[in-house]
Amino acid sequence: MQKTYTSLYGQMVYVILAGLQLTFIPNTLLSLFGFAPTSELWIRVLGALVLTLSFYYYAMARNGTRPVVAATVRGRLFFCGSLIAFVVLGLAKPPLLGFALLEIGLALWTWREL
Numbered sequence: 001m002q003k004t005y006t007s008l009y010g011q012m013v014y015v016i017l018a019g020l021q022l023t024f025i026p027n028t029l030l031s032l033f034g035f036a037p038t039s040e041l042w043i044r045v046l047g048a049l050v051l052t053l054s055f056y057y058y059a060m061a062r063n064g065t066r067p068v069v070a071a072t073v074r075g076r077l078f079f080c081g082s083l084i085a086f087v088v089l090g091l092a093k094p095p096l097l098g099f100a101l102l103e104i105g106l107a108l109w110t111w112r113e114l
Contacts, residue, residue, distance in 0.1 A: 005061045007110040008069065011076075012057035014106060015050055022047025034093030070114055076107035 021029045023044050027037040060069055083100040086092040 005064075007106065007113050008057050008061035008064065008072070010109065011072075011106050012054050012061060014102065015054045015057060019047050019049075019051030019054060022050055033095045033099070066114060069110060073107050073111045073114075076103055076110075080104045080107070 018029070024047070026043040026047060030037060030043070057072075060072065080100045080103045083092070083096055083103070087094055087096055
């Protein structure tokens with residue numbers, strides 16, 4: 001199951017980078033996706049939560065069992081569907097689809113290597 005570990009390390013790096021950006025310089029990421037800058041705490045709280053996910057991905061990459069790793073694929077595809085729905089419903093701008101595509105790619109990489 002070594003290949004699955006590699007894909008989860010890739011996911012972990014992506015999650016760490018997104019979490020750090022949301023925690024420390026959130027407006028740069030928000031502007032990339034067409035959102036207005038904010039000084040509210042909620043975006044930094046979200047960043048801390050995203051960073052927390054990296055601990056789980058690290059543990060799964062080292063010790064994860066197939067059912068748990070498979071659950072991440074389903075969860076990540078749900079997240080992608082949510083992002084796509086936000087754009088389709090007009091709640092978010094189309095650049096958010098870039099995040100969805102990246103997430104789909106990483107989820108499918110893991111699924112293929114299960």
